[in-house]
Structures are given as structure tokens and as C-alpha cells.
Amino acid sequence: MGNYRESGEVLFMKNGMKKTAAVVMAAMLMGTGAVVPAAEDMGIFSQTAIVAEAASVGKVTGLKSKTLSNSEIQLKWSKVKGASGYTVYMRKNGKYNKLGDCKGTSYTVKKLPNATRENFKVRAYKTVKGKKVYGEYSANWNTATNPQTCKGLKVSKVGTDSVKLSWTKIGCTNYRIYQNIKGKWKEIGKTTGTSYTVKKLAPATKYQFKIRACKQDDKKTNNNHYGKYSGVVTATTKKSDKITQADIDAMKAELTAYSREKATYIKEHYTEFWKYGIDYNTLEEYFSMLENKLTPENGSYSDVYTIPFDDKNIDEITKIFKEQIEYEYKQDSNVYYVVYVETCPNGHRINPKPCWAIYFLY
Structure with a gap:
């Protein structure tokens, strides 16, 4: 009987040690985050083996x-x-x-x-x-995930220097606006709304635009996901209702051509001008010489006219000046009238507002 007890005690001690080892291994593994099957699902020897295996499963990295x-x-x-x-x-x-x-x-x-x-x-x-x-x-x-393709893009308003775009709302963080500039699409702005006004455009000019939706991963990063581009829309800005420098340049060119056409006496007697020491190969050279040489300081002029910067209807003004040129030639046909334009941002002696001063020099 005494031997039996001793044998039983030894067996109990061995099993106790293995169970203790399993518990210790399980505690260590739990500290690593590994998941250990429940003890009731297996014998204590199997649990010990699994605990050892679990300890060797590495953590996933590089996700x-x-x-x-x-x-x-x-x-x-x-x-x-x-x-x-x-x-x-x-x-x-x-x-x-x-x-x-x-x-x-x-x-x-x-x-x-x-x-x-x-x-x-x-x-x-x-x-x-x-x-x-x-x-x-x-x-x-x-x-x-990426947003959907933007739909419903249209031109909702056109000005002389701006185009307003609008589209249908979809789920996204924001919308990106693109403009075709010299054959290449360039992002020019973004908005969280469903409309955007492109500004600082030239008047009477054709433009192309498209958009796409953007979804950001989270507010702290700049990792963006884009939907497909929308269709392309085209808009032509309105002609400016104010006179611009380009309008003045065009008017001057038109009036100069008109003055040359009316200078009948000059064209008929150009070949006689050598008597006065004027030696140019062509009539065109003679006209250009006068246009480049004459100024209000070194020439004469019949009158001076001004056009305020904020005036309108350059076509009507050009028509009036053509009539004035025709009148001048009737008064004195043996001269050539040069159209001279002077910018007066601080005003002119006959007009205190910022304006262009127009002279008919001779």
C-alpha cells in the first residue's frame, strides 16, 4: 500500500508539473496577443503543444x-x-x-x-x-474606395471673364475641376459643393472643362482616390461690355487703315515728294514713317478726343471716329492724318477720368 501511494504521488506530481508548464506558456502567449484554444477542448498535453506552436506565429507586417x-x-x-x-x-x-x-x-x-x-x-x-x-x-x-463618375456637368452661367459650372451631387470628399490649357488638362480648383466658378478668363474666348470626384482616406492624410472624369463641356465667354486695351489697339488699326484709304492726295502726289527731301521706296514706307514719327509734342492735331476706361460699345465709337476722319480730309485733303492713342490712367486735361486720348495728327 505504501508503494502504491508513493507511485501515485509521483504520477500526480508529474502531471501537476506539466499542467503548470502549460499554464505558464499560455500566460506568456497571451501577452503576445496570440489566441489559445480553450483547455476543455483538449487534453493538457495537447494544450501544451499548441501553446508552443502559437508562440512561433509571427505578426503580419507591411499591410x-x-x-x-x-x-x-x-x-x-x-x-x-x-x-x-x-x-x-x-x-x-x-x-x-x-x-x-x-x-x-x-x-x-x-x-x-x-x-x-x-x-x-x-x-x-x-x-x-x-x-x-x-x-x-x-x-x-x-x-x-473610388467615387462614382461625376454626372450632369453643365455650364450654368457665362460672363465676360468667368464661367460657372454645376453638376449632380455624389458621395465624395470633394470635386476637382480641370481646364484644357494649351492642349493639356490642368487641375485649377476644388470644392465640396456642386458648383464652381472659373474666374480671370479672357472675354470672347472658348474654354473646355471637366471634373472628377475625390475621396480621401482620412482627414490626416493626402492619399486620394478618384472617380473617372466627367464628360467635357465647352463655354465661350461673353464679349466685354467695357473697352479694353485690345479693343483700342484694334480700333487704332482700323482707323489707320481707313485714314490711308482716304489720303487720296498723298497717294497721287507721293512721287513728287522727293522735291522736299523725302526719299522712301514705297508709299507704305512713307505712311509708316509718319505714323512712327508724329506725336502730339512734335506734330499738329485738329482736336483731341477721349474714351473713358469704363465706356462701352467700341463699334459705335469707331464709327464716329471714321466720320471724323472723313470730315478732316474734306477740310484739308493734302495731308495725311495719323491716328495716335495715348493712355491716361490719371485722367487727361480735357477729361479727369482714366481714359484713352485719341489724336488725329498731321
């Missing part, structure tokens, strides 16, 4: 992603040595829920809503005696 479309995201990560497979999780309502298992180091999440921000984690596992033993979770990875 990254590629957004494939407005409903699919592909996750990729670094291989964990000795892992049997990987489990992918996505956060929902504050918890990470399992999406699925895979053997390789990539997983495509499908059927996601467009323009949504998602968070993922991955962890590796080993299969030991039919049970999955997990390593630690990877770090969280945040990304988003």
Missing part, C-alpha cells in the same frame, strides 16, 4: 492596399514564416469582423459601397491538430 474600383480594394502584406494562412478583418460598428481566410499574401475585398473609408487588419495563423492558432494582429490600415 498596404490598392483601390481597384469604386467597390473593390486589394490588400497586400509581407509573408509570415511558417504561417498556414491569414485571416482578414474589417472594422464595422467599432469592431473588427472577419471577412475571410486566404493562403497567400493578398486578399481582394469586394462589394463595398463607393467612396467609403474602410479600416482593415490581418493576422497569420498555424493549423495545429485541426485548430487555428493565431499570431498578433497587424497594424490598422485605412483606405477608401
Whole structure:
């Protein structure tokens, strides 16, 4: 009887030591984040073996992603040595829920809503005696799906130096606006609304625009996901209702050509001008010489007219000046009238407002 007790005590002590070792290993493993199967599911010797295996499952690192479309995201990560497979999780309502298992180091999440921000984690596992033993979770990875293609883009308003665009609202962080500049599309602005006014455009000019939606991963990063471009819209700005420098230059050129046409006496007697020491090869050279040489300081003029900067209807003004040129030639036909324009930003002696001063020199 005494030997039996001794034998039993020894057996009890051996089992106690193994159980103690298993508990210690389990406690150590829990500190690493590994998941250990419950003790009631297996014998104490099996539990000890699984605890040892779990301790060797590495943590997933290098988790990254590629957004494939407005409903699919592909996750990729670094291989964990000795892992049997990987489990992918996505956060929902504050918890990470399992999406699925895979053997390789990539997983495509499908059927996601467009323009949504998602968070993922991955962890590796080993299969030991039919049970999955997990390593630690990877770090969280945040990304988003692409927005839809923008629709309904239209030109809602056109001014002399601006074009207002508008479109249909879709889910996204913001909208990016693009303009075709010298054959290349350039991003010119962004907005969170469904309209945008392009400013500082030239009057009476054709422009092309398109847009696309953007979704950012989160507010702290600049990692953007874009929808496809919208269709292209074309807009032509209105002709300016104010006289510009370009209008004045065009008017001067038109009046100069008109003055040359009316200078009948000059054209008929040009060949006689050599008597007066004027030696030019062509009549065109003679006209150009006078136009480049004469100024209000060194020439004579019949009168001076002014056009305020904020005046309107350059066509009507040009018509009036043509009539004035015709009148001048009737008064004195043997001279050539040169149209001279002087910019007066601080006003002129006959007009205190900022204006252009127009002279008919001879």
C-alpha cells in the first residue's frame, strides 16, 4: 500500500508539473496577443503543444492596399514564416469582423459601397491538430474606395471673364475641376459643393472643362482616390461690355487703315515728294514713317478726343471716329492724318477720368 501511494504521488506530481508548464506558456502567449484554444477542448498535453506552436506565429507586417474600383480594394502584406494562412478583418460598428481566410499574401475585398473609408487588419495563423492558432494582429490600415463618375456637368452661367459650372451631387470628399490649357488638362480648383466658378478668363474666348470626384482616406492624410472624369463641356465667354486695351489697339488699326484709304492726295502726289527731301521706296514706307514719327509734342492735331476706361460699345465709337476722319480730309485733303492713342490712367486735361486720348495728327 505504501508503494502504491508513493507511485501515485509521483504520477500526480508529474502531471501537476506539466499542467503548470502549460499554464505558464499560455500566460506568456497571451501577452503576445496570440489566441489559445480553450483547455476543455483538449487534453493538457495537447494544450501544451499548441501553446508552443502559437508562440512561433509571427505578426503580419507591411499591410498596404490598392483601390481597384469604386467597390473593390486589394490588400497586400509581407509573408509570415511558417504561417498556414491569414485571416482578414474589417472594422464595422467599432469592431473588427472577419471577412475571410486566404493562403497567400493578398486578399481582394469586394462589394463595398463607393467612396467609403474602410479600416482593415490581418493576422497569420498555424493549423495545429485541426485548430487555428493565431499570431498578433497587424497594424490598422485605412483606405477608401473610388467615387462614382461625376454626372450632369453643365455650364450654368457665362460672363465676360468667368464661367460657372454645376453638376449632380455624389458621395465624395470633394470635386476637382480641370481646364484644357494649351492642349493639356490642368487641375485649377476644388470644392465640396456642386458648383464652381472659373474666374480671370479672357472675354470672347472658348474654354473646355471637366471634373472628377475625390475621396480621401482620412482627414490626416493626402492619399486620394478618384472617380473617372466627367464628360467635357465647352463655354465661350461673353464679349466685354467695357473697352479694353485690345479693343483700342484694334480700333487704332482700323482707323489707320481707313485714314490711308482716304489720303487720296498723298497717294497721287507721293512721287513728287522727293522735291522736299523725302526719299522712301514705297508709299507704305512713307505712311509708316509718319505714323512712327508724329506725336502730339512734335506734330499738329485738329482736336483731341477721349474714351473713358469704363465706356462701352467700341463699334459705335469707331464709327464716329471714321466720320471724323472723313470730315478732316474734306477740310484739308493734302495731308495725311495719323491716328495716335495715348493712355491716361490719371485722367487727361480735357477729361479727369482714366481714359484713352485719341489724336488725329498731321
